[in-house]
Amino acid sequence: KWKQTSCPSCGGEAERDTDTLDTFVDSSWYYLRFCDPHNSLEAFSKKSLDKWLSRNGVDVYIGGIEHAILHLLYARFFNMFLSSTLGLVPCFEPFDRLLTQGMVLGETAKDTKTGRYLRPKEWAWNDPGKTMATEVSTGIPVDVVWEKMSKSKYNGVDPEDVVSRFGADATRLAILFATPPDKPLEWHENAVQGQIRFLRKVSSLVHGLILNSEPDLASSNQSIRIEANKTIASVSRHLTETYSFNVAISDMMKLVNLLSRSSVNDPSYKSSVIDLVKLLSPFAPFTAEHLWDLLKDSSMLSHENDKRIQSVHDSSWPVIQSVEQSGFALEPTTVVVQVSGKKRASFQVDADVDDSELLAIVTNHEKVKHQLKGKSIKREIIVRGKNLDAKAKPILVNLVI
Numbered sequence: 001k002w003k004q005t006s007c008p009s010c011g012g013e014a015e016r017d018t019d020t021l022d023t024f025v026d027s028s029w030y031y032l033r034f035c036d037p038h039n040s041l042e043a044f045s046k047k048s049l050d051k052w053l054s055r056n057g058v059d060v061y062i063g064g065i066e067h068a069i070l071h072l073l074y075a076r077f078f079n080m081f082l083s084s085t086l087g088l089v090p091c092f093e094p095f096d097r098l099l100t101q102g103m104v105l106g107e108t109a110k111d112t113k114t115g116r117y118l119r120p121k122e123w124a125w126n127d128p129g130k131t132m133a134t135e136v137s138t139g140i141p142v143d144v145v146w147e148k149m150s151k152s153k154y155n156g157v158d159p160e161d162v163v164s165r166f167g168a169d170a171t172r173l174a175i176l177f178a179t180p181p182d183k184p185l186e187w188h189e190n191a192v193q194g195q196i197r198f199l200r201k202v203s204s205l206v207h208g209l210i211l212n213s214e215p216d217l218a219s220s221n222q223s224i225r226i227e228a229n230k231t232i233a234s235v236s237r238h239l240t241e242t243y244s245f246n247v248a249i250s251d252m253m254k255l256v257n258l259l260s261r262s263s264v265n266d267p268s269y270k271s272s273v274i275d276l277v278k279l280l281s282p283f284a285p286f287t288a289e290h291l292w293d294l295l296k297d298s299s300m301l302s303h304e305n306d307k308r309i310q311s312v313h314d315s316s317w318p319v320i321q322s323v324e325q326s327g328f329a330l331e332p333t334t335v336v337v338q339v340s341g342k343k344r345a346s347f348q349v350d351a352d353v354d355d356s357e358l359l360a361i362v363t364n365h366e367k368v369k370h371q372l373k374g375k376s377i378k379r380e381i382i383v384r385g386k387n388l389d390a391k392a393k394p395i396l397v398n399l400v401i
Contacts, residue, residue: 024071028078031058031094050090060243061095068100099243102184105146106155109133112143119154146186157187169284170195176245176283198249199287201256202280206291209273210298212264224258225268228275229320231255235279236317245283252279274301275318288312333385337362338398339371349395355382362397375401 007014029043036048057079063071072095079094109118118135123142126132133144149156162171173195179185231251238248255276262269274295281288292312294300301307309315335358337345345367349358359380362368379400 022070022074024067025074028071028074029082031075032079032082032089044088046088049088053090054096055091056096057091057094058096060097060099062099062101064103065100068098072098099182101181102179103148105184105186106149106153106157107187108145108147108153108155110143110145111135112141117153117155118142146184149187157189162189162192166192166196167286169287170199173198173249173283177249178246180244180246182243198253198256199284201260202276202287203291205256205259205273206277206294208264209270210294210300214265222268224262224266224272227255227258228268228272228318231279232275232318232320239282249283252276252283270300274306278312278315278318281312285313334394335362336394336396337365337368338396339368340401341398344368344371358382358395358397362399368399372399372401377401 003016003018005014005016006012032044032049032053035052036044039045039048061067061072075094079089080092083089083092109123110116111118122137123133123135123144126134130144133142134140135142147153147155159171170192174191175185177195178188178191231254234251235248238244255272259269259272259276277288277291277295281292289312292315296307296310301309306315332348333351335345335347335349336343337347345362345365347365349361353361359382363372363377377399381396381398381400383396383398385394
């Protein structure tokens, strides 16, 4: 009824225009609805938001750069209003971290004079080294550049075609391995072949374990478990903090190469291969599930929890074994202490010290205590380096007074 109205000028029948908002505005609160999608009485309940949204909001916001400019701006406005004015949302900022993924670039051919984009059948490389490309019909050289995939540029690739030929896991790995997610991706189909070889190596390790597993303490090689622990630490951090999936895959490849050179009868071999299958599951879910089934059917899963799990995706995430079990430990790390931005002390602590214990150590250090005497700490800032391998990175602590 509201939409149907009368023209203010002539008095005739008219309709109000309802398409007045940017689509990004219309979708600015969708993440709140995701917390309570089946609520038929209200957009969302405060109880559901308290359950699913932390004080920091959604863990990570993933979108193109245009989303960061428009949608992110509108979403922040909506959220701040709902939080500060109405008190319906537990977090002032809607998103804790922003990840803007890079564009996918395709090999693009253009006429050197007119700039006209050429279809794939209209041009070809003249040699395997791809030093010169020419137009098929005329033999005239053409420009080949990397540009954002687009129908108008004829440089797109049908993902269904690639998946049908190479498989979803190999295709996914090729995309993730090519570059960090926030950088442009130049699509090379031959990159998929490298990931197929990698998956075959992992499969070979599992089959070798099933056929020949007889632990021999005399052949123990501590470096296997140490490398496995390094890989667990690296993949875990890259999945949850840095999002450098290409580095995570690279580290798994290093572990695969080490296992390929090692004795299948090594006591650490079996646990390392099982951990590898678990680490692989977010990147190559179908392959990991198949290998898990093989391990389960062959009674290779010795851990009681793993025995009961039907799917690798329901299994527990690998954990680093203790120093006594594996010989793996992070080196001590250096703590640099500042008081209101000025360096006051520097010393070493265990790399795995948590924030509360670290602050207790820092505030009780003689040089720091002298600077804090008679003053109160207004803010504590802790910046940790990224422990991507066994070598621990420094920690910066700044006490603002």
